[in-house]
Amino acid sequence: MARTQVGIIGAGPAGLLLSYLLHSEGIEAVVLEARSREYVEKRVRAGVCEHPTVELLREIGVGTRLDAEGLPHQGFSLRFDGQDHRIAITELTGKTITVYGQQEVVKDLIAAHEERGWPIEFEVSEVALHDLETKNPHITYRDVDGVERRLDCDVLAGCDGFHGVSRPSIPAERAKMFNRDYPFAWLGVLARTPPSHEELIYTHHPRGFALHSMRSPEVTRLYLQVPHDEKIDDWSDDRIWSELAERLETSNKDFSLREGPILDKGITPMRSFVIEPMSHGRLFLAGDAAHIVPPTGAKGMNLAVADVRVLSRALVELLQHKRTELVESYSDTCLKRVWRAEHFSWYMTSMLHVDPTADDFDRRLQLSQLRYTASSRAAATSLAENYAGLPFV
Incomplete structure (x- = not known):
């Protein structure tokens, strides 16, 4: 004892x-x-x-x-309608x-x-x-x-x-x-390839949410929204890269997704x-x-x-x-x-993901929220303040 x-x-x-x-x-x-x-x-x-x-x-x-x-x-991108809208965290909050x-x-x-x-x-x-x-x-x-x-x-x-x-x-x-359980999950991959963008990209796309992140200058972390009951065996490396490229594509073609060996992949439920x-x-x-x-x-x-x-x-x-x-x-x-x-x-989560139970009215509201957040300094500041972290008690 x-x-x-x-x-x-x-x-x-x-x-x-x-x-x-x-x-x-x-x-x-x-x-x-x-x-x-x-x-x-x-x-x-x-x-x-x-x-x-x-x-x-x-x-x-x-x-x-x-x-x-x-x-x-010092910031990250909201990508929707095929375009980037930067949330300037440091400019809006003084934090990183x-x-x-x-x-x-x-x-x-x-x-x-x-x-x-x-x-x-x-x-x-x-x-x-x-x-x-x-x-x-x-x-x-x-x-x-x-x-x-x-x-x-x-x-x-x-x-x-x-x-x-x-x-x-x-x-x-x-x-x-x-x-609360959500009707979708994240398929996450860790890839040995330099990030395709200098900052995180949170993407709303009709096919589902995607996130471009990173872990180092040589390793990229990427996520795809998938159905909550999806099986990882159904996602080959080629399918993953193809889906990421489609969701992350910009309308003016100024973004190029860098591919590389996938080191790890898995599906995480959302709750x-x-x-x-x-x-x-x-x-x-x-x-x-x-x-x-x-x-x-x-x-x-x-x-x-x-x-x-x-x-x-x-x-x-x-x-x-x-x-x-x-x-x-x-x-x-x-x-x-x-x-x-x-x-x-x-x-x-609700602003960026495609809810399989949503109707056209819901989808219009979602885009309205995204557009307002990207165009209003007050809305962007609120997002940046919460994202960067509120002070400890």
Whole structure:
């Protein structure tokens, strides 16, 4: 039997950042992760870091590689009617976003833990949470060698994603779930080819949404809207490139899609989800364990960072100063930002995707919204402000 102050389930950005922030304040924490280190360091997920996320990573001393390899962007394009309409983020808000893969943030945080000797246990199994409504919760699990372990804690942090064990540990009658499934999915590919454009392109096309993004000067990330029940085996590389070329084409033919070897491809369902409250007893949820947003608004990892910023301060107050006000208000504080991000992500998704249930009236409204957003400085500023990231609480 072992003991720590905070037991953290999940070694994604939320769990690793929480552990880093707590250790930096002198609070002991142990991170438990079901997957291997290699898996979490290669897991391709989000790629856009909001301005506040970048500032935080720099502030705490894990932004060196981000500054060296990240790609700062001052705007992005809305492409519809075959034309680009640039949203000038920096001009409108004074902020930038940085393209830097979630897996790179994870690598940086794991390296920082390793350098300082802070514990992360990979490849654990049979994780179960106990005594959540007491001041002495604990975790049982099997370690990488299959040995049964028990970790006694003062607090548990569930940072293990939508399919983890943390959220289901909350009794159903103690929480309310809000859920929306979308009638389409994203087919995402990672290709070894230089980006075809210097900034992200969000495209509305009659055949469906497409997104041109990047991960480095040599690697491009691209997405296509597909039916929610689509099978990846039905999409050959040639079909993917052909569909991307058609959707991303401009009316004046000034855009040329660069093709290259596809390194990875997969289909991601689209959903919105929130649990209220984000805590139960001594268990606090953060990141995808508590909420999911469709990826159109680039909010997933950034919401996790915002949660952890609030939670780390609350736990410092609880564990070092015996003050409970911040842990008691943790859920309410986070949910204000969560619902703002949920709305923005829904807005971007509904504005840019082709809804298979929509009629001609709906489609005209959609184009009207796009045209207004591209032509109104006020509308563009609102979009840019939300996209670049609202200030941390």
